[in-house]
Amino acid sequence: MISVELAVIGGGPAGLCAALSAAKSGAKVLIIDKNKNLGGQLIKQTHMFFGSEKQYASTRGIDIPDILINELDKYKDKVEIITEATAVGMYEDGIITVLEKEENYFKLSSKAVVVATGAYEKALSFPNNDLPGIYGAGAVQTLMNVHGVKPGNKVLMVGAGNIGLIVSYQLMQAGVEVKAILDAAPKIGGYLVHASKIRRMGIPILVSHTVKEAIGKESLEKAVICEVDEKFNPITGTEKVFDVDVMCISVGLTPLNELLSMRGCEMKYIPQLSGIVPVRNENYETTVENLFVAGDSAGVEEASAAMVEGFLAGLCAAAKIGYRPKDFSERKNDYINQLKNLRSGPAGKHILAGIGQVSGR
Amino acid sequence: MRIEEHPILKFNKERKIAFIFNGQEMEGYEGETIAAALHANGVKVLGKSLFKHRPRGFYCAIGNCSSCLMTVNGAANVKTCVTDLEEGMIVQTQEGKGVIV
Amino acid sequence: MFEKTGIPSAEMIMEKFPSIERINQGAVAVVECYKEIPCNPCQTACKFDAIKVGEDINAIPKVYSENCTGCALCLSKCPGLAIMVVDGSKSLDKIEVKIPYEFLPLPTEGQIVKGLNREGRHITDVRVLKVLNPKSYDRTPVVTIEVDRKFLYEIRNIESEA
Numbered sequence A: 001m002i003s004v005e006l007a008v009i010g011g012g013p014a015g016l017c018a019a020l021s022a023a024k025s026g027a028k029v030l031i032i033d034k035n036k037n038l039g040g041q042l043i044k045q046t047h048m049f050f051g052s053e054k055q056y057a058s059t060r061g062i063d064i065p066d067i068l069i070n071e072l073d074k075y076k077d078k079v080e081i082i083t084e085a086t087a088v089g090m091y092e093d094g095i096i097t098v099l100e101k102e103e104n105y106f107k108l109s110s111k112a113v114v115v116a117t118g119a120y121e122k123a124l125s126f127p128n129n130d131l132p133g134i135y136g137a138g139a140v141q142t143l144m145n146v147h148g149v150k151p152g153n154k155v156l157m158v159g160a161g162n163i164g165l166i167v168s169y170q171l172m173q174a175g176v177e178v179k180a181i182l183d184a185a186p187k188i189g190g191y192l193v194h195a196s197k198i199r200r201m202g203i204p205i206l207v208s209h210t211v212k213e214a215i216g217k218e219s220l221e222k223a224v225i226c227e228v229d230e231k232f233n234p235i236t237g238t239e240k241v242f243d244v245d246v247m248c249i250s251v252g253l254t255p256l257n258e259l260l261s262m263r264g265c266e267m268k269y270i271p272q273l274s275g276i277v278p279v280r281n282e283n284y285e286t287t288v289e290n291l292f293v294a295g296d297s298a299g300v301e302e303a304s305a306a307m308v309e310g311f312l313a314g315l316c317a318a319a320k321i322g323y324r325p326k327d328f329s330e331r332k333n334d335y336i337n338q339l340k341n342l343r344s345g346p347a348g349k350h351i352l353a354g355i356g357q358v359s360g361r
Numbered sequence B: 001m002r003i004e005e006h007p008i009l010k011f012n013k014e015r016k017i018a019f020i021f022n023g024q025e026m027e028g029y030e031g032e033t034i035a036a037a038l039h040a041n042g043v044k045v046l047g048k049s050l051f052k053h054r055p056r057g058f059y060c061a062i063g064n065c066s067s068c069l070m071t072v073n074g075a076a077n078v079k080t081c082v083t084d085l086e087e088g089m090i091v092q093t094q095e096g097k098g099v100i101v
Numbered sequence C: 001m002f003e004k005t006g007i008p009s010a011e012m013i014m015e016k017f018p019s020i021e022r023i024n025q026g027a028v029a030v031v032e033c034y035k036e037i038p039c040n041p042c043q044t045a046c047k048f049d050a051i052k053v054g055e056d057i058n059a060i061p062k063v064y065s066e067n068c069t070g071c072a073l074c075l076s077k078c079p080g081l082a083i084m085v086v087d088g089s090k091s092l093d094k095i096e097v098k099i100p101y102e103f104l105p106l107p108t109e110g111q112i113v114k115g116l117n118r119e120g121r122h123i124t125d126v127r128v129l130k131v132l133n134p135k136s137y138d139r140t141p142v143v144t145i146e147v148d149r150k151f152l153y154e155i156r157n158i159e160s161e162a
Helices: A013-024 A040-044 A061-073 A137-146 A162-173 A192-199 A258-263 A303-320 A328-343 A346-358 B034-040 C010-016 C020-025 C041-045 C073-077
Strands: A002-009 A029-032 A079-082 A085-090 A096-100 A104-115 A119-121 A134-136 A154-158 A177-183 A205-207 A209-215 A222-227 A240-243 A246-249 A253-255 A267-270 A275-278 A291-293 B016-021 B024-029 B069-072 B075-079 B090-092 C028-031 C083-087 C094-100 C112-116 C122-132 C142-148 C157-159
Touching: A002 A013, A002 A303, A013 A029, A013 A040, A013 A061, A013 A104, A013 A303, A029 A085, A029 A104, A040 A061, A040 A137, A085 A104, A085 A258, A104 A303, A119 A137, A134 A137, A137 A162, A137 A246, A137 B034, A154 A162, A154 A209, A154 A240, A162 A177, A162 A192, A162 A246, A177 A209, A177 A240, A192 A205, A253 A275, A258 A291, A267 A346, A275 A346, A291 A303, A303 A328, A328 A346, B016 B034, B024 B034, C020 C028, C028 C073, C041 C073, C073 C083, C073 C094, C112 C142, C122 C157
Parallel strands: A002 A029, A002 A104, A029 A079, A104 A291, A134 A246, A154 A177, A154 A246, A177 A205, B016 B090
Antiparallel strands: A085 A096, A096 A104, A119 A253, A209 A222, A222 A240, A267 A275, B016 B024, B069 B075, B069 B090, C028 C083, C083 C094, C094 C142, C112 C122, C112 C157, C122 C142
16 A cells, blocks of 8 residues: 555646646645556647647647656655556545556555546547447547657548547648538537637638548548538438548547546536536535545636646645645635636636536535 | 658667567567557557457557457467567467467 | 638728738738628737737727737738738739638748639649648748739638648
C-alpha cells in the first residue's frame, strides 16, 4: 500500500495543472497516468490554442506539456510521477487500486484525490461501421501527429465540431486529402474561424448530412452519405457516394467517469456536458469528501478550461488537507475569473447551462 | 504510408526495428506502437470479429475500445495500439478469443 | 448562412476592410474574426495598439487601422489564422497581401502560385514576393503575394504545389 497526501489521476492538461497548483501550495503530490508520457491529448494538438495568455493562447498544444512539466520540475521534491500506471478501481473506503505496466498491482491511499481522467470518443451507428479504415478522430491524430503515419489517402470527416474541423486541417497538413466534412446538425458546431480556414482550402462542409453506410470488403472503400431533415431523419433520394479509404468519426467525446461512479459520487447525465458527470461545488469537489474532479471528466469542454479547472481543483484539494497558502483567495478568484471569461461568450452558454445543473453539494 | 516532411512536426525515426507479422518480415521504428508500425506497412486488418469473422482494425488507437487485440510473442489479447514495437516481435492476428494460459 | 458554410457574406467581409484610401496609404491588417469566441492573442501580440479585444475576451477584435503598421506579427499569433495584411501603396494595379501559410511545400520568392478565394476556388495566379519563417513565428510562415487590384476583396489563400 502506498500512502500519499494528494493523488492526481490523469496527467493531461487538467491533471498537470492540478498537480502544479497543489505543489505550489506545499502539498506532496503523486501523479499517475496510464500512458508512457505525460500530456494526455495535448501531445497530438499541433494547432495554436485559444483563450488568453494565462491559458497559453497562441501556443501549440504539443508544446504545453513541456511547459507544465518544466514548471512541475520546480517542485521536484514535492511531486512524484508514475507513468504506465492505470487506476483500475476506487473503492468506497477510498482505496485506489493501480496496475502499473501490466505487472505491478498495488493499492493507493490518499488524503485527497483529483480525478482528471478526460473523455473518450463516441462512435456512430451505421452499416459496416466496424470496417478497418473507420477511425475515431483521436486515432487519426495519434497516427499522424505522434507516429508520423498517414491514416490513408482520402478522408471523409464525420462531424464539424472543433475536433472535426481541426483534424481535417491537420490531415491536409500531413498531405492527406479530405474530400468533405459532414455534420448532421443544420449548422457548423465548431469555431467558424476553423471552418473558414478549411473552406479556403477547397474542402466542402455539408451540414444536415450524415453517413448512411460504409462499403468495403477488407477495409473501407466507399462511403454513402445522405441529407437529413430537422429531426435528423434521412431524406431518401439524397444519397451521394464518396471514394474514401478513411472515415474519421468525430461526433463528440464523453467523460471517462468510471472511477467516480465506482467511488459513489453523485452523478448526473447532463447533455450540455456530453455525458454523465459528478455533481460538484464551485471548488470542483464532488459529493465525496476530498474527492475533486477537473477537465473533460467533469464535463467535455476545451483544453483551456481543463487547465484552469485543474489549477482550481488542485488549489482547493490542497487547502482541504491543510495546505492553505497566504495567496489562496487571490489564486482562487483568479481561476474563477478565468473560467468566467472563457465561458461568458456564446461559445460558453451551453457549458454554463450544464454546470448549472450539477452545482450542488 | 509514412509522412516524410511535416510543416509543424519533426518525427524521431532513428532506429529501425525488424519484426514479423503473420510470417512476413516487416520494419518499423523505435518508439512506435505495433498498430502504427503495421499501418505504416499497409496492414489495416488486425483481426477478425469473434462470431461473424468480420475484418477489424483499430478504432480509438488509445487503448479504450479493444478493437486492436492481437497475439504478440505468443501472448494473447495484446492492445497493439498502446504497446510499443520491439526488435524481433512476432505479431499475429488472433483467432477467436486467444489462449491466455 | 455563415454558420452553415463557413463563408462570410460580402457585407461581412467589407466591414472588416478599412477604406481604400487607408489601404493605399500602406500595409494594414484585416481581421476576419466574425463571431465571439474566448480568444485574445491578437491584442497581446500587437505592439502598436492597433487591435483591441478588451476585458471580455469573447469580444470581436476591433482594428484601429490608424495605428496599424502592417507588421503582420498578429498573423502568426492568431490561432484561427483569421488575419491577413493588405497593402495598396506599392503599385497602381497590384495589391500586396500577406497571409499565414502552414503547409509544405512552402513557396519560394518569385514563384507563381494559384490564388484562391474563400471557397478555395482558383481565381487568379499570384506572384510570391516574400516568405518569412523566423523562429518567433513558431512554425506559422507568412507569405507575401502580389495580386491584381480587382481581387482585393476575394483573394484569401494560395496553393503551392511541389
